[in-house]
Amino acid sequence: MSEKDCDKESCSALELLDFKNALKQFQKLVEKMVTQKTKERLGLYIKDDDEIDYDKFYTTTQTLFGAEVKDHNIKTFFRKISNNLDARTEWCEIFGYFIGESDAMSSQMKEENMVFLVSEKQQITHAVVKRQDVLKGIVKVPHLDFTITSSQKGVLTIFNNQGDQTAINDTAWITGCDFLPQLKCVVAVTERTVIVWDYKSKGSQNNCFVIKPMENGLLCVCTVTMSDHLAKDNILMGDDKGYVHLLTVTSDHFGLKQSKSKGKKESQLQVLDSKTFNIVKRKLHDDWVVKIKYISDLNCFGSCSSDSIHSFVLDDIKRLEDNLPVKEFSVPKGVNAFTYCGKAKVIVTGGKYWGVFQEIVLL
Template sequence: DKLATYLMLKLYDNDDREKASSVPNWKSGKNLLNAHRDSIKRIQHMDSFSRYISISKEGTVCIYNDEMQLYKTFKAATESCKMRDLWITDFVLMTNVNKVAIAYTSKELIIYDMTSKLELSLAYRIVGIDATPYCLDYWSDSENPNDAILSWGDVKGNVHAILFNSAIIALFERPPQQTNNAAYTRVQLEDIANGNYKNASYLTYHAHTEWTRQVKYVDHLECFISCSTNTKTALVFGWMDKSGLTVRVNYSVRIRQLREARNVVEISQGLNSFDYSRNFNLIATAGVNYQVSLWNPFVLSKPNGVIKI
């Protein structure tokens, strides 16, 4: 009897250990202070400050520590509209230059410096945008941080991108008509398109027949990927070509040109979002039809796998 009891206890102990290692041991939930009064557009981690940042539709900016405890909160206002009319559609961190880009329904992109005190200081206002920007993305070259791309999709189904070649030095050089005492630099999108800035160039193309829900530049594929909730243009690839080098004093940046041909994937009811894994070279799409699909970016005739929710 003693031997049988010992063996049973031993087996129970082994079983408990196996369950503890295989079943997730979730920690209890935390109650977090929330200063947002409307939908949160995005939450991102600021690696250089070891903080999280979130911004909501009505313009409230919240900074949290790594334990998600509220550190400070303030408003991201714009002079083009009153606070009661303020509507932020998205924001993105520009990590290599410690800046934050915010998109407003007032048809402008505002780029702020993130100061050492974790406050936003207005640096650039990009105006003259034809349609309201809805989603943002930012990419920078890990080997050459001067090479960076700020892209956005708008409510007319277009994809836009500003390609920077001196991001660390200055995103845009200050025009001669603006005094050095100006609090920020006002940038007309048309001036970028016309080549009036040496530090930046602009490209755009029409991708969707409905709002561009998400856009992402994937350097590994050298293309822009965007999605919409339209069946015919659910997922669109805008491919790029590297056509040379822009040479500066002590560095060089690739010159990129947009190909005319694009790949379009039809998905029933369209997509809400997607993500790309470089390790697996797969694109995961979240469909309006409650399906998660995995795609090979070079074989778009059918997905590699489908998860029905």
């Protein structure tokens, strides 16, 4: 055997060894990602510098295997794990090779992503959703990987990669919904009530709490995300008389700790008197409050109305408890929607005039 042949064999052996080491590191990356996603869905994950998002997964995979790995294969592999943590994966998939029939991957992806998949359009039908119904709220909860929807005719639903579960099929119109991060419950508002759903209770242990009566018709709701109290959430609501309400709820109000410990507790809809809750309100608009949102980057809440004078309010939630002036903006015909861009430090509002948008620059 010539010296040249020996060099070739040595190089091949080294390349094989490097590839095996890369596979081991890739397997550890996948295992760490699955562990992280599992904790996220259980609400136990605390973000740190080692968090694996798509960008980090992509960069690490490219570093391990180089240009042989294509972008779309990395994205497909990442999406497959994200949507089904129990899915079987093979290392060859990262190179675009799949074991089985040619359409196995497509079929598998359709089964594993029962609700939402970016690369596919899919119509979602549900037996409980009523004819001529309208969705009034859609809230994505990224760290738990599910989406909450509320419909006008009283259907409150969670969609996730395991299917869907419906909590309420009521006669009252649900006008909005959100997620309570501390209590880990779903909150929704109707014309005269506030609903808190302990979605974590399975089957016969499903618990819904109805807080009533509320003075005016509630039109929108959001959660205040600044609370660091592990058993307390603050809820902002807007009504049809121009009032903004601040409702504070704790686990003691609903007996969540007790209900979790009783495994044989039957399904129930518990009615709670609104007078037993700490609710403050202040009239900020002269017309319906059509949207409310807490902007954590600004430590402020925003509310908007079709009122031409008090169209948009942006201030600290402490202003709801006193009579000090609030920061407000006037827009002809009012404001129907708004959103905040953190990078540009700009709030964009949309009103009734077609094609007219207004920017509020925050210095």
